[in-house]
Amino acid sequence: MKQNMKPAYFSALSILGQHDEAMDVSQEAFIRAYNYFDKYDRNKKFFTWYYKILKNLCLNRIRDTKNKRESDLESFSNLLSIESAEETYINEELKNKVSEALLDLKPEEREILILREFENFSYKDIAELLNIPEGSVMSKLFYTRKKLSKKLTSKM
Amino acid sequence: MNERFIYLLEKYFENELLPEEKIEFNSLLENDEELKKEFSEQKKVKEVLSKMSLKNPTNEFWDKYWMSTYNRLERGIAWIVISVGAIILFTYAALEAIEQFFADNSAPIIIKIGIATLIVGFVMLLFSLFREKIFNSAKDKYKEIQR
Incomplete structure (x- = not known):
């Protein structure tokens, strides 16, 4: 289970957009996975099974804290940290704009974009995790990038 | 498109x-x-x-992350063990109290009937709740998911 710790945390972060909640929910998902390990089909990847538990817990958390999040929007907008691989080319302002634009996306849009662009999951893996066809993954990524581009343009 | x-x-x-x-x-x-x-x-x-990436937390964070997961799991198990112990003790104490109460000849018969009826009702209620929980658990495919 330990090797899945990082993808688990980052996946939760991509959906929730908050460090503390991502840590809490991803840990809770590990505990549930441990408690229900007898239900795990050994022929499938552990992370795919774990991800279903994680995603449902994330969606529950979003539902439970929806009203609170509206008012906390300002405070959590900076918590999704993005670092530039080349500081000289990407300035702080652009990083903040991208961060804000990512947080403006719907959780499911942010989720698929981060899985692909930041966590480098393959289309096949994403299709498996989200239980949708690979073609839909490509399509969703395309429209999410388009939406992100519009949000970035409006913030420039 | x-x-x-x-x-x-x-x-x-x-x-x-x-x-x-x-x-x-x-x-x-x-x-x-x-x-x-x-x-x-x-x-x-x-x-x-x-040109960007999600900021990777420090190694110290990851060490704490896993330790904290273990701690939460252990505490969950500890609470279950404490609950089971408390239920055993409470049940023993309740049975002892009931036995003594019914053995006491000075207690009015109407009180004894009232207490006995209360106990039967409580046991029926517990049984009903327990049966419902077992039934739902067997039918629910998504029971590992919190609603």
């Missing part, structure tokens, strides 16, 4: 276009200004995102 274009575009980003697909993709871009614009927009977003 043209689904074929999206498919080819994604393959282009992954450097997985076959020679014939490359020709098809270039032809789509050359003949359609709208697609060319989409391509440029998507490429720009990809470039911006490729």
Whole structure:
């Protein structure tokens, strides 16, 4: 289970957009996975099974804290940290704009974009995790990038 | 949007276009200004995102993360054990109290009947709740998911 710790945390972060909640929910998902390990089909990847538990817990958390999040929007907008691989080319302002634009996306849009662009999951893996066809993954990524581009343009 | 274009575009980003697909993709871009614009927009977003990454927490964070997961799991088990112990003790104390109460000849019979009726009702209620929980648990495919 330990090797899945990082993808688990980052996946939760991509959906929730908050460090503390991502840590809490991803840990809770590990505990549930441990408690229900007898239900795990050994022929499938552990992370795919774990991800279903994680995603449902994330969606529950979003539902439970929806009203609170509206008012906390300002405070959590900076918590999704993005670092530039080349500081000289990407300035702080652009990083903040991208961060804000990512947080403006719907959780499911942010989720698929981060899985692909930041966590480098393959289309096949994403299709498996989200239980949708690979073609839909490509399509969703395309429209999410388009939406992100519009949000970035409006913030420039 | 043209689904074929999206498919080819994604393959282009992954450097997985076959020679014939490359020709098809270039032809789509050359003949359609709208697609060319989409391509440029998507490429720009990809470039911006490729220069960024999610900040990786420190090694200390990951050590604490796993330790904290173990602690939560252990505490969950500890609470279950404490609860079982408390139930055993409470049940023993309740049975002792009931036995003594019914053995006491000075207690009025009407009180004894009232207490006995209360106990039967309570046991029936517990049994009903327990049966319902077992039934739902057996039928619910998504029981591991918190609602």
